[in-house]
Amino acid sequence: MDSSSDAHGRHKCAACFRQFNKMEHLVEHMRAARHSPHEPRCGVCGKHCRSFEALRDHLGAGGSTLPKAASCASEFAASGCKLCLRVLASAAALRAHRGCQLSRTPPMARLHHQAQAPQGGGRALALGCKMVGAGSDGSLDVVARVCVVDEQEDIVFEAFLKPLIPVTHYRYETTGIRPEHLREGMTVKSAQRRVQELLLNGEQPWKARTSRGMARLLVGHGLDHDLDALGMDYPAYLKRDTATYPPLMKTSKLSNSLRFLTHTYLGYDIQTGHQHPYEDCVAAMRLYHRMKRQQHPRSGGGADGPAASADQAFPAWRQRELERMTPEELLRLSTPDYHCWCLDD
Ligand SMILES: [Zn+2]
Ligand SMILES: [Zn+2]
Numbered sequence: 001m002d003s004s005s006d007a008h009g010r011h012k013c014a015a016c017f018r019q020f021n022k023m024e025h026l027v028e029h030m031r032a033a034r035h036s037p038h039e040p041r042c043g044v045c046g047k048h049c050r051s052f053e054a055l056r057d058h059l060g061a062g063g064s065t066l067p068k069a070a071s072c073a074s075e076f077a078a079s080g081c082k083l084c085l086r087v088l089a090s091a092a093a094l095r096a097h098r099g100c101q102l103s104r105t106p107p108m109a110r111l112h113h114q115a116q117a118p119q120g121g122g123r124a125l126a127l128g129c130k131m132v133g134a135g136s137d138g139s140l141d142v143v144a145r146v147c148v149v150d151e152q153e154d155i156v157f158e159a160f161l162k163p164l165i166p167v168t169h170y171r172y173e174t175t176g177i178r179p180e181h182l183r184e185g186m187t188v189k190s191a192q193r194r195v196q197e198l199l200l201n202g203e204q205p206w207k208a209r210t211s212r213g214m215a216r217l218l219v220g221h222g223l224d225h226d227l228d229a230l231g232m233d234y235p236a237y238l239k240r241d242t243a244t245y246p247p248l249m250k251t252s253k254l255s256n257s258l259r260f261l262t263h264t265y266l267g268y269d270i271q272t273g274h275q276h277p278y279e280d281c282v283a284a285m286r287l288y289h290r291m292k293r294q295q296h297p298r299s300g301g302g303a304d305g306p307a308a309s310a311d312q313a314f315p316a317w318r319q320r321e322l323e324r325m326t327p328e329e330l331l332r333l334s335t336p337d338y339h340c341w342c343l344d345d
């Protein structure tokens with residue numbers, strides 16, 4: 001069946017199903033869209049969505065009032081998992097489908113098995129910080145508590161920090177932090193050194209800039225804010241940030257809150273009452289694992305990595321040739337513009 005054009009001669013994108021009157025406009029769309037097998041897809045009709053939020057809207061499970069796809073939405077309502085958005089074969093299969101719904105882990109339970117150094121196969125660490133307020137109105141963020149968690153959700157480092165500048169607001173209602181916690185705290189410099197050491201895992205800092213070696217992946221939510229607060233940086237290609245990972249972002253391309261992501265995709269609530277950074281670390285690590293375990297078809301034509309730019313895949317000099325291709329052929333040439341976490345080992 002030739003699906004490249006419908007009865008009205010329109011050309012339909014093989015990924016997002018948008019239609020174009022002219023083939024050159026579809027080619028232009030493919031250059032811009034960066035579709036790939038790594039995009040979230042509807043389990044009913046196979047449509048690609050840029051983000052899980054867009055897929056939730058498509059399935060009628062999102063909060064927006066955007067028109068849903070009626071037939072996909074009714075199948076999803078009958079046997080779809082609200083958390084992972086998969087559509088199961090039957091309502092019975094949905095009942096048997098477990099594991100997406102997680103529950104809150106009290107930090108105190110994990111403090112007992114505080115690991116000395118990450119053991120076993122864990123190649124990623126999650127970082128979380130809690131800030132208190134400085135400045136005349138207390139709106140300036142100063143790091144007061146830091147936590148690092150391994151892939152088994154054990155705490156490998158945790159400390160209160162002595163603030164660099166006077167704290168004017170402890171934000172006690174949410175942080176639970178009092179002056180006496182910080183008075184005896186670790187210096188920011190020492191904490192930074194410890195975090196750096198855990199992340200580099202014996203690798204030389206200059207080497208980790210270009211090749212991973214022993215260095216660990218750094219998982220977190222809004223990592224740049226936390227790293228700034230600690231006065232350190234980490235190579236971008238080793239960061240796994242749930243605030244800036246395209247599939248987890250809003251359709252408006254803004255970040256979702258960690259609280260929202262945890263509620264929506266893991267099925268439990270965080271950041272209620274006094275907030276321990278451990279909880280943020282665990283939520284980010286769980287989201288990372290959830291994304292990493294996505295099973296995406298590996299396509300042949302080098303479309304796995306974000307390496308090739310759209311211009312390499314769809315060069316202007318091939319325009320005429322591209323316009324003669326089918327939408328499926330165009331899709332096979334397309335490459336994502338981000339590193340899909342399913343490709344992490
Ligand atoms: Zn498209
Ligand atoms: Zn993927």
Ligand SMILES: [Zn+2]
Pocket residue numbers: 042043044045046047058069072
């Ligand atoms: Zn659909």
Ligand SMILES: [Zn+2]
Pocket residue numbers: 081082083084085086097100
């Ligand atoms: Zn599920």
